[in-house]
Amino acid sequence: MDAQTTNPEPQDALVIGRRAAEELAEALTLAGLKLPSLNGSYPVMGRPHVELGGASADAVFALARWIKERV
Numbered sequence: 001m002d003a004q005t006t007n008p009e010p011q012d013a014l015v016i017g018r019r020a021a022e023e024l025a026e027a028l029t030l031a032g033l034k035l036p037s038l039n040g041s042y043p044v045m046g047r048p049h050v051e052l053g054g055a056s057a058d059a060v061f062a063l064a065r066w067i068k069e070r071v
Contacts, residue, residue: 006047013043021050031066033059 008016018040025038037053055063 008043008046008048010043010046013046013048014040016048017041017043017050020048024050028063031063033063033066035059035063 021038021040025035028034028038035053035055037051037055039051039053041049041051043049
């Protein structure tokens with residue numbers, strides 16, 4: 001865990017959450033997957049937050065399969 005995500009300034013937490021969501025979206029795209037509701041959100045308990053959101057069952061099965069193949 002990066003130090004900036006454990007105690008960010010309140011105004012930075014939203015920016016960090018959005019950046020984390022963008023990073024995950026890019027990684028999922030490389031795997032051929034997309035979570036349409038993936039979004040950086042307002043901080044929770046002062047920490048950056050990412051909402052993974054909803055996805056189709058097909059997308060979730062594909063993501064689970066992709067992860068299991070690599071563990």
